[in-house]
Amino acid sequence: QPVNVPELLQDVVERFALQSRQENIELQLDFPAHDLPPVKADRDNIIQVLDNLISNAMKYSNENTKVMIQACEVGEKYVRIDIMDEGMGIRKRDLTRIFERFYRVDKARSRSMGGTGLGLSIARQIVLAHGGTIEIDSEWQKGTRVSFTLPVYEEMKNES
Ligand code: ATP
Ligand code: MG
Numbered sequence: 001q002p003v004n005v006p007e008l009l010q011d012v013v014e015r016f017a018l019q020s021r022q023e024n025i026e027l028q029l030d031f032p033a034h035d036l037p038p039v040k041a042d043r044d045n046i047i048q049v050l051d052n053l054i055s056n057a058m059k060y061s062n063e064n065t066k067v068m069i070q071a072c073e074v075g076e077k078y079v080r081i082d083i084m085d086e087g088m089g090i091r092k093r094d095l096t097r098i099f100e101r102f103y104r105v106d107k108a109r110s111r112s113m114g115g116t117g118l119g120l121s122i123a124r125q126i127v128l129a130h131g132g133t134i135e136i137d138s139e140w141q142k143g144t145r146v147s148f149t150l151p152v153y154e155e156m157k158n159e160s
Helices: 005-015 017-023 043-059 107-113 119-129
Strands: 025-030 065-074 078-085 134-139 143-151
Touching: 005 017, 005 025, 005 043, 005 065, 005 078, 017 025, 017 043, 043 065, 043 078, 043 119, 043 143, 119 134, 119 143
Parallel strands: 025 065
Antiparallel strands: 065 078, 078 143, 134 143
């Protein structure tokens, strides 16, 4: 159950290597070389979250841009993972509804891009089920950042 975040991120980014090359979107990983504690999580579930978020970041970005994936510790109890893109962004008025099931910005545009509008709501559900939080911040025509946290894995300590 303890999941090593840097290792997980590397694995997930490798899955996108081909798409990244084809679409000419650079995937950049950034995390502290050491001192990042393991998180308490189901590895496959978190892979699904990252798959969703990185797919979005790439889907809603143009060529020759960068997607940055960062991990850091917040306090001593959580690890935060940020996925940042330089894509089309999301208007303020859509931002509050973005985690709803089937919600997609601009139906016509979204239809041509494929998808169901479930990715973010599933990601949110998984993160909340792990006791984490998820937020999205975006600037129209500039880019988007999705941040989520996962609790640090604590070994059971037995006193005596
Ligand atoms: P699915 O993930 O089911 O294939 P989807 O990507 O449309 O479809 P979500 O991942 O839930 O669905 O995202 C909902 C909507 O939020 C998207 O349709 C898109 O308009 C917007 N969105 C999500 N991520 C980004 C992003 N990184 N940049 C710009 N818009 C985004
Ligand atoms: Mg999606």
